[in-house]
Structures are given as C-alpha cells and as structure tokens.
Amino acid sequence: MSDETRAVVADLMGRIVAGDPERVAELFAEPVDWLLSWPEPAELPSDVPWIRPRRTRADVADHFRTLAEHHVPELNGTTVSDVLVDGTDAVVVGEIVQTVRRTGVAYRSPFALRLTVEGGLITRYHIYEDSLTVARSV
Template identity: 35%
Template structure:
C-alpha cells in the first residue's frame, strides 16, 4: 500500500506543480476529511471541507486570496495508506501585499482505489491570519 500511496501523492504534487487544480481535485475521494486549521473568520480558504466540490472551492478561494510564489515539497514519508509531506511555502496576500513564508506538513491517507481520503495541512496559521489583516 505504501507504493500506491506514494504514487498517488507523486501524481497529486505533479498536477499541483503544473497548476492543474481540477486534476488534483480528481485524486480525492467523494468523501474526504480535509482541514487546514486556523482563523476561518479571517482567512476564507482555510478550514474543514468534506467533498470534491468543497476542495474545488478551496482552490478558487486560494487563487483569489493570494499569489503563490513557492510550494516546495522537501520530503514525503509513506507508511501503508498514511503519508506526510514536509515542505515550505511562500505567498503574497492579494489584499494586503504581505508575504507568508512558512514551513508546513500535510498528513494524507489514501484508500485502496488510490484516492486521497484525508488531507490535514499544518502551517503557521497565526502568520497567515496576521498577513490577511490590514
């Protein structure tokens, strides 16, 4: 299963690196446990999501809210259906011009069909929330 998990995530990050967010969204199961914890009252793209449509909305809100500069994956560790991606991101908030620069981890689970069923991104949510504030 680790190989299937790794293959799914390799394809997910490949699609993301080319800007294919529709293709990346297709790699999620119909029912997913997605979360990016933080100040959901300030940052519209973070928070829990449960469906592919919710995830598609995330990418739309993210594109409206910030300009992506870097999203570097340093390492992916897989153990059966579970995986963790470790990396660093940098973006500029469109409304304020402030830069977010944060390390992150993403916890994944991949089912037997090679679809992502869990996505938990942990970043410096305090920094993100403050960057959104004027």
C-alpha cells in the same frame, strides 16, 4: 500499498503545481476527511475564505481555486523537502511561501501535510501550518 500511496502523492503535488483545481479534486474521495490547523470556523478571519471545512470534491476544487484567487501565483515559492510513506499513509513536509494579492504581504510557514490514500484516492487531507503568520498577512 506504499507504492500506490507514493504515486498518488506525487500526482497530487504535480497537479497542485500545475494550478488546475478540478484535476486536483479528482484525486479525492467523497467524503474526504479534511482538516486545516486553524481555529474553529466561527473564529476564522473573513480575510481567509479558503480556510473552511471541506467534505466533497467540489469543496476541494473550491479550496484550491479560492487559494489561488487570493495569492499571487508568480510569487509562490512553496517547496517540499520530504515525503514519508508508510502503507496508505503519507506525510509531506515543506515550506509555504506565498504573497497575499490584496495586501501584497508575503509570508512563509513550515507545513506538514498528512494524507491517507485508499483505492487510489485521498481519503484524509490534514495540513498543519503557522496559521498566525497567514492571518497576519491578510
């Protein structure tokens, strides 16, 4: 299982870097257990429309599409430092470096992405980041 998990995680990272939200979404199961480390949806600032609950492949594609629309892709310096795999579970650790299109403000945030891969598809996508840093940049 670890080899399959590692391969799907590598494929996911490559598709995210390529910037094709539809191809990214193809790797996700329906429904997907999706979590971003933010306050409850009612408390989310309206300036971060990419942060909201997700359940379907269409939702996943929308997330990556909206994220790209609100950031300057040429200034993305996000890096992955570690990928840890144990059976069907994986943790990706790195640093998000983005610039918000509307404000021109750059931000950096460490992140941890917890994934579960079953049957070649991502069934869990939980990302933990410094939401205060992101909110201050929008």
